[in-house]
Amino acid sequence: MDIILISIAAFFMVLGIIGSILPVLPGVPISWLGLLIFHLAPSVPINYLFLGISLIVAIVIYALELLVPAMGTKRFGGSRAGMIGTTIGLIAGIIAPIPFGILIGPFVGAFIGELINKSDSKTAVKAAFGSFIGFLASTFMEFTVAFIFLMLFLWKLWDYRSFIFS
Numbered sequence: 001m002d003i004i005l006i007s008i009a010a011f012f013m014v015l016g017i018i019g020s021i022l023p024v025l026p027g028v029p030i031s032w033l034g035l036l037i038f039h040l041a042p043s044v045p046i047n048y049l050f051l052g053i054s055l056i057v058a059i060v061i062y063a064l065e066l067l068v069p070a071m072g073t074k075r076f077g078g079s080r081a082g083m084i085g086t087t088i089g090l091i092a093g094i095i096a097p098i099p100f101g102i103l104i105g106p107f108v109g110a111f112i113g114e115l116i117n118k119s120d121s122k123t124a125v126k127a128a129f130g131s132f133i134g135f136l137a138s139t140f141m142e143f144t145v146a147f148i149f150l151m152l153f154l155w156k157l158w159d160y161r162s163f164i165f166s
Contacts, residue, residue: 002041002164006157009038013150020143024094024102027142028065031149032058038153043163054149061145065138066090072134073110078127085113086131106131 016031032054039046069090070083078086089109093101110131114124157164 002043005037005041006164009034009041009153012037013153016146017143017150020146021139022102026062026065027146028058028061028149031146035149035153038156041164044156044160054152057145058149061142065142068138068141069106069131069134072137073106073127073131076126076130076133077123078110078114078130079117079119081113081117082110082119082124082127082131083113085109085111085116086134088113089131090135103132103135106135 012030012034015025016027016029016034018027019025019030020027035054036051038044039051066087070086073082073086086106086109089105089107089112090102091105092109093103093105095101096105098104107128111124111128114127115121119127
């Protein structure tokens, strides 16, 4: 039973790393599910404090993943319309069947939002660039946390190797 649960947990950990790069999958929450499944293995004691803190981190990072592109738009001079455009563009980019839609969507959304807000094209491009930078920052942040979760998984696996593989 341990090997099956650990294999499923390892699958979720790798899927979380992939999901941190591909925004279609929520990478950090999937990685956290991997940690949870790992702690459900009979040979591994459940550490509720560890799971609780990592759950809070996963929720905060997931929320920030949605907010950071809009914050990047605002930081580069975008308006509320640009931030809304960024969010709509991000959702459209995820759904759209075009290559790199997830990268193009927030940029185009912020640009259109700023143009609707009657900004000049220079301001709109600057806000769209901010959206793109925000998206890259959120992806890096999510990848970093998913990677840390993977390292914690491997560390715990190493600690309990004698109980698991006996």
